[in-house]
Amino acid sequence: MKVAYCSKCGGPVEVRAVGDRSRDVCSLCETIFYENPLPAAGALILNEQREVLLVRRRFRPNKGMWCLPIGFAEKGETIRDAALRELKEETGLDGRIGRLIDADSWDSTFYGTDLLVVTFEVDKIGGSEEAGDDAEAVAYFPIDRLPPLAFPSNEKTVRLCADLHQDEWAIRDSFHNLETGSGAEMLSDSLVGFVSGHIDYVARLWLAEVRSSRTTTGYRHLDPDEVLSSGVDALALLGRWLEGDSTDERLKAHYRKLGARRQSQEIQLHEVLSALMLLKKRMWTYARSRGVWQSPVDTYRMMELQSRFAQFFDKAIFSTAKGYCDAGVTR
Helix, strand or coil: CCCCECCCCCCEEEEEEECCEEEEEECCCCCEECCCCEEEEEEECECCCCEEEEEEECCCCCCCCEECCEEECCCCCCHHHHHHHHHHHHHCEEEEEEEEEEEEEEEECCCCEEEEEEEEEEEEEEECCCCCCCEEEEEEEECCCCCCECCHHHHHHHHHHHHHHHHHHHHHHHHHHHHHCCCCCCCCHHHHHHHHHCHHHHHHHHHHHHCCCCCCHHHHHCCHHHHHHHHHHHHHHHHHHHCCCCCHHHHHHHHHHHHHHHHHCCCCHHHHHHHHHHHHHHHHHHHHHHCCCCCHHHHHHHHHHHHHHHHHHHHHHHHHHHHHHHHHHHC
């Protein structure tokens, strides 16, 4: 709003160059009238389905459009308090500030000045969703399928929020797929090809260990080429199993045969199982040494791969022991 007269002395106000800007200045007392942006506060709430809480505006500007709960901060309240108040007034929810997502500004022709919008991610702690104040409706929308939003800062804030949650959601989804065995994509899939690409090298490391370990002394009397071949076959099967190209039934059949063969070679069962554990350890140690550990997602990816190794070798150990014992009974 254009200032015509000074609020201090009543003198006429003129435009002068002050610093690098043109400003309103009193011609009598030299008071400078600075134009500051209007502060507004917004709240972004996500539910467990990764949906964003929006309100539909009852009044101008942008009447009828959807936006985050948002409004101007009032004198005597912090910007955080303003965000929670607007949330309560427009949606009926009580909230707790989680984190600052964004501080943005733009020139509003409707208000005739710049707006400074500070938006927080807020956790719902009470209340029930009910439109109030200047909101005519309230609803949740999937974060990746939002209606056109009323304010540019809202669009930016939602994108930033999705980026902030990207790693968390990726880990959560991958963990769910691991637990359910749904066959859906997992974060550790990007490491699966590593197994198949290093089979021969890891198998040779394992051969040296299994022929020198005090827990597998019987293996020193076996043909090293045959032992190496069994290690290569085991790691190749691991790679195919991780890639989904081999079923649990094939895994079990393979290791039952291995157990029966070791029984016929008069290798003690505890040595056979120890050899498998050494193979698991050798594969994981090598994978871990080559892994990337720069972010929580990287760390989770490696831990998930370790869990998938454990699933494979648990089945392998059981089937090997079963094949070994069954062969002993039939002899």
